[in-house]
Amino acid sequence: MLAYVARRLIQSALILLGVSFITFLLLYVLPADPVRQIAGRSATAETVESIRRQLGLDQPFLVQYGRYLGNLVQGDFGRSYLQKTEVTDLLLSRLPATLLLMVAAILCELVIGLTLGVIAALNRGKALDNTLMLSSFVTVSAPQFVVALLLLYVFAVRLGWFPIGGYGTPAHLVLPALTLGILGSGWYSRIMRSSMLDVLRADFIRTARAKGLGRARVVLGHALPNAILPVVAMIGIDIGMFMSGIVVVESVFGWPGIGQLAWQAIQRVDIPIIMGVTLVSALAIVIGNLLADLVAPVIDPRIRIR
Amino acid sequence: MTANVSTSPEPADLGGGAPPVWRRLARRRLAVLGLVIIAACVAGAVLAPWVAPHDPNEQHFDGLTIEGAPLPPGAAFWFGTDLLGRDLFSRLLFGARTSLVIGIVANGTALVIGTLVGVTAGYFRGIAGAVLMRFTDLMMAFPALLLAICLAAIFSPSLWIVAMVIAFVNWVQTARVIFTQTSSLAERDFIAAERTLGAGHGRILLRHILPHLVPTLIVWGTLGISTTVLLEAKLSYLGVGVQPPTPSWGNIIFENQTYFQTAPWLVFIPGAAILALALAFNLVGDALRDILDPTQQGRD
Numbered sequence: 001m002l003a004y005v006a007r008r009l010i011q012s013a014l015i016l017l018g019v020s021f022i023t024f025l026l027l028y029v030l031p032a033d034p035v036r037q038i039a040g041r042s043a044t045a046e047t048v049e050s051i052r053r054q055l056g057l058d059q060p061f062l063v064q065y066g067r068y069l070g071n072l073v074q075g076d077f078g079r080s081y082l083q084k085t086e087v088t089d090l091l092l093s094r095l096p097a098t099l100l101l102m103v104a105a106i107l108c109e110l111v112i113g114l115t116l117g118v119i120a121a122l123n124r125g126k127a128l129d130n131t132l133m134l135s136s137f138v139t140v141s142a143p144q145f146v147v148a149l150l151l152l153y154v155f156a157v158r159l160g161w162f163p164i165g166g167y168g169t170p171a172h173l174v175l176p177a178l179t180l181g182i183l184g185s186g187w188y189s190r191i192m193r194s195s196m197l198d199v200l201r202a203d204f205i206r207t208a209r210a211k212g213l214g215r216a217r218v219v220l221g222h223a224l225p226n227a228i229l230p231v232v233a234m235i236g237i238d239i240g241m242f243m244s245g246i247v248v249v250e251s252v253f254g255w256p257g258i259g260q261l262a263w264q265a266i267q268r269v270d271i272p273i274i275m276g277v278t279l280v281s282a283l284a285i286v287i288g289n290l291l292a293d294l295v296a297p298v299i300d301p302r303i304r305i306r
Numbered sequence: 307m308t309a310n311v312s313t314s315p316e317p318a319d320l321g322g323g324a325p326p327v328w329r330r331l332a333r334r335r336l337a338v339l340g341l342v343i344i345a346a347c348v349a350g351a352v353l354a355p356w357v358a359p360h361d362p363n364e365q366h367f368d369g370l371t372i373e374g375a376p377l378p379p380g381a382a383f384w385f386g387t388d389l390l391g392r393d394l395f396s397r398l399l400f401g402a403r404t405s406l407v408i409g410i411v412a413n414g415t416a417l418v419i420g421t422l423v424g425v426t427a428g429y430f431r432g433i434a435g436a437v438l439m440r441f442t443d444l445m446m447a448f449p450a451l452l453l454a455i456c457l458a459a460i461f462s463p464s465l466w467i468v469a470m471v472i473a474f475v476n477w478v479q480t481a482r483v484i485f486t487q488t489s490s491l492a493e494r495d496f497i498a499a500e501r502t503l504g505a506g507h508g509r510i511l512l513r514h515i516l517p518h519l520v521p522t523l524i525v526w527g528t529l530g531i532s533t534t535v536l537l538e539a540k541l542s543y544l545g546v547g548v549q550p551p552t553p554s555w556g557n558i559i560f561e562n563q564t565y566f567q568t569a570p571w572l573v574f575i576p577g578a579a580i581l582a583l584a585l586a587f588n589l590v591g592d593a594l595r596d597i598l599d600p601t602q603q604g605r606d
Contacts, residue, residue, distance in 0.1 A: 018444040030460045134336065141584035143536055145543045145559070146577030149566055157567045244449045248540055262452055263544070266459045274456060281449035
């Protein structure tokens with residue numbers, strides 16, 4: 001087990017190294033010149049060149065990447081080109097908002113998804129099951145920003161229950177978390193349904209029934225705890241899905257997390273920030289996958305570690 | 307487990323034989339619903355110049371209220387008008403072209419890249435195979451949307467660039483699935499037998515490996531269009547997708563979102579169109595998976 005964990009940790013570190021290299025390379029070869037953005041349109045050729053030299057952008061690619069990596073190892077993400085702030089500070093100031101949204105969203109997904117999955121499994125083949133499974137397809141197919149705007153329109157514009165956007169109070173959290181919760185719930189409800197159906201076929205459920213236990217006790221006491229385990233292991237993967245979608249949700253709701261930070265940086269070709277957000281997101285994805293792989297064998301000993 | 311392990315060396319029957327795939331598809335109500343939606347979208351896109359009641363780019367003199375606000379759905383303009391007084395219904399019909407073209411081109415490209423990578427890594431293995439799969443692992447850890455937004459924003463986005471960007475981030479899953487299948491196929495006895503009989507790599511790949519991958523490719527090809535349509539909509543919504551005046555369902559929402567409080571139809575009608583198309587491909591793809599994937603048979 002320890003050897004496996006160690007191997008996976010090294011693998012994860014290598015993956016992050018690869019992500020940093022490829023992102024750096026892409027931003028290097030792409031036809032967008034950050035120096036022009038910093039210098040402004042009216043800057044003379046000399047000014048542009050001196051800024052370029054100052055930022056070290058006149059150096060060959062490998063030198064630039066090596067320097068970036070050297071700083072990164074010391075926890076230094078570099079300095080924003082335009083905001084003149086340390087990227088580490090920017091990331092740290094934005095991360096709490098994103099993490100808060102992530103926790104709230106995953107809770108919403110779990111509550112909605114698991115409940116609907118169990119209901120579907122218990123009504124297998126009936127109209128209710130079919131309706132729930134169709135609706136899980138709808139949530140998987142729905143564009144995030146449309147659902148976000150729909151919730152905003154109904155609950156903020158029409159009913160006025162929640163603020164239209166922003167950050168600060170629990171009320172601000174409800175709609176963004178609900179958007180992500182509804183959209184992610186379809187995925188969980190499908191997994192929960194099939195996990196529940198697998199468990200309901202198991203011998204120990206038949207034994208429990210044969211002992212004369214009531215339906216509620218069999219379902220809640222015996223089936224549910226076993227069926228939930230494989231789903232819990234999926235939360236790790238969900239972190240990755242969350243991370244790759246934050247830009248859109250944060251921009252619709254004006255949520256001041258790293259997604260919005262990235263979006264603003266992309267528009268201004270502020271490369272150190274883009275690099276920073278990409279790496280932080282990749283780190284979250286890698287940790288999520290690692291958790292999913294490490295947690296699964298712990299909660300279900302039948303899954304052997306390769 | 308999605309590994310496609312068939313019990314006979316015959317690839318899954320796609321054409322004749324009983325009962326053919328399309329007939330089994332026709333027995334599933336949800337799949338039929340999906341097919342109907344897809345057919346309607348394709349018909350709307352292809353016939354757009356003839357069935358659209360107006361020119362999609364014409365700014366109608368009577369297309370705005372006296373205050374200059376867009377018109378709600380009505381008799382003259384079925385789905386209302388947008389903030390420039392253009393007919394929303396006509397723009398949606400022409401926008402369907404964008405969605406479908408990107409869906410097919412981007413997803414087709416992603417499928418080709420994924421298959422090449424997966425087959426190479428799964429069949430030839432060796433250093434090249436290991437490198438390819440490590441690269442695939444690496445791409446799995448990439449925040450895909452962030453990467454796509456970044457690429458699309460930096461290139462000035464046109465229809466083809468958007469399609470290529472989407473293909474570039476979307477081939478990864480196909481590569482993984484195809485890799486798993488190819489490597490399990492490569493170890494099967496009938497492949498070893500072929501090799502003993504003196505068949506070259508080309509013959510084995512084309513005649514014996516690829517046909518077995520076709521069902522998976524059909525399933526992933528269908529499900530992938532749904533992902534692609536949604537990704538294009540997201541990029542367009544952020545303003546880095548297909549650029550106006552070429553209508554796309556995403557950029558119609560992008561252009562009109564500031565009006566969504568007073569003219570909600572400008573956001574929710576195109577939104578419903580995106581949802582319907584993505585849902586349709588998901589429904590058909592899911593049904594195809596049940597029908598074509600032997601490991602899924604008899605499962606719920």
